[in-house]
Amino acid sequence: MRNDPFLPGPAIRIAGRAGGPLSGLSFAAKDLFDVAGHPTGGGNPDWAAHDPTPSRHAWAVQALLDAGAELVGKTVTDEVSLGILGENAFDGTPLNPAAPGHVPGGSSSGSASAVAQGLCDIALGTDTGGSVRVPASFCGLHGIRPTHGRLDLTGMLPQAPSSDTTGWFARDAATFARASEVLLQEAIPDAVPMRLIVATDAFGFAEPETAAALQPLLDRLKALVPDWREDLLAPGGLTAWARAQRTLQPVEAWETFRPWIETHNPRMAFSVARGLVLGAATPEGERGWAAMVRQEARGRLRHLLPPGTILAMPTTPFPAPKAGLPLPVLGPIRDAILGLCAQGGLAGHPQISIPGSLADGRPVGLSLLAARGADALLVRTALALESGSP
Incomplete structure (x- = not known):
């Protein structure tokens, strides 16, 4: 396992807008989110080589920067978000500080690890089949999968669009609420559920x-x-619900990554490749x-x-x-x-x-x-x- 959940290579540090509601807070972004001038690697060395370096930030990254938070790095992810445990054959497994020697959960593994280690206050992840909820549970964090279709996913690498969402983590509820107001673009209500x-x-x-x-x-x-x-x-x-999601998600993932696979024949861990093959072969x-x-x-x-x-x-x-x-x-x-x-x-x-x-x-x-x-x-x-x- 690796203590550092951030990607190797040149450090990324982008200041947020002065005076915003998140001023004084730092955040990290899963390597499925575009950061202008830096490759989006998607957890696979051949994806970054194929995908052009973005010239604009992803919507969620820009929203946090505009609110005053400082971006301090991009984090490790399961290959092209096709994982639930947080182990990556190329980049390694980020530390779960709440349970050393155990997985942090994936595919937003690095983002959860960075927040749990106190390396940043907030981190962006994605959730298709559980990739924010599972690492939040395993690492002892607040994490949300928002209403599907609510957030702008521009600049976020897709997997299965009918299930994909942007999510985020924080260690405490107050910080989590501050980030949520910005990303949900809505004030937190005063009343609890009835x-x-x-x-x-x-x-x-x-x-x-x-x-x-x-x-x-x-x-x-x-x-x-x-x-x-x-x-x-x-x-x-x-x-039955699990079987249905296990059917629909790989089918969509295959359609998403098929052009890349058929054109570039990328390197992949066996478990990732097997999932895509099963999606392609689903009757x-x-x-x-x-x-x-x-x-x-x-x-x-x-x-x-x-x-x-x-x-x-x-x-x-x-x-x-x-x-x-x-x-x-x-x-x-x-x-x-x-x-x-x-x-x-x-x-x-x-x-x-x-x-x-x-x-x-x-x-x-x-x-x-x-x-x-x-x-x-x-x-x-x-x-x-x-x-x-x-």
């Missing part, structure tokens, strides 16, 4: 130690929200089934999450696994993680991972979901949980 749903199937899917570790944080949440009840997130099965009937499950997931979350309601569930089913595990061991781990992350890409609702719990001495996050567009309500809830008052 209703809470506890997803019993999601808590049952998590390992018992993780579910138990999250209970005190969940109890604090219940004390903040006037009305709560238990219900199922996915009555037809979390595994039309399987794609159709997965599209129907996506419709089901969207309808279910519309029903569960009217305005003013949030849903609580574990972000990940367990804390960070050890780094360097063999491929046969990694497959079931990735599948289990997707069991609690698939609803993000399928339904596109905002989801925030909140730190504050340890299972076997390693962080695990509590996730909150809300209606589409209610991102700021989740940030407000995180603030209330950290302060202990509505």
Whole structure:
């Protein structure tokens, strides 16, 4: 593992606008975001050689600079964001300071590592199948997957556009809220949610130690929200949702990267190449089934999450696994993680991972979901949980 989560090469340091709301704060950007004058490497040495050096910053980078934050570097990512654990065969695995010897989570691994190590205050990541939520959980950070389609993704390297989002990390709720107001372009509301749903199937899917570790944080949440009840997130099965996302996402990723692969025959880790091959070979009937499950997931979350309601569930089913595990061991781990992350890409609702719990001495996050567009309500809830008052 490597302590430095920033990319090797010339240092990047760009001052933010003086007097902005984020003045005095620093940020880093995952190497899927364009920074003018610097190659966007995407975690693969052959992508940067193919892709021209950008002349403009990505929208999210520019938004933070305009708000006064200082860019202090670009961070390691899983290859072209096709990973969930944070291990990169070319750039190495960034340190998880909250669980040394264990993965930081991916694909926004370097961004989570940089914030967790205190090397910056905020970091930009991306989330398609869990790539902000998982590292937030494993590293003990606040992290958000915003409502799909809400943020401008200009200058962000795509993977699966029907699921891709920009997300961000911070160590504390107050800093997280400051960054969220800028990127969401919305003030954080004063009121907490009126209703809470506890997803019993999601808590049952998590390992018992993780579910138990999250209970005190969940109890604090219940004390903040006037009305709560238990219900199922996915009555037809979390595994069916996971299978649908595991079908749709590789198909889109193959279409995204196909021209590059067919033209340049790039170097890739076996697990990354295998995922793209599986996407290319997915039968039309399987794609159709997965599209129907996506419709089901969207309808279910519309029903569960009217305005003013949030849903609580574990972000990940367990804390960070050890780094360097063999491929046969990694497959079931990735599948289990997707069991609690698939609803993000399928339904596109905002989801925030909140730190504050340890299972076997390693962080695990509590996730909150809300209606589409209610991102700021989740940030407000995180603030209330950290302060202990509505």
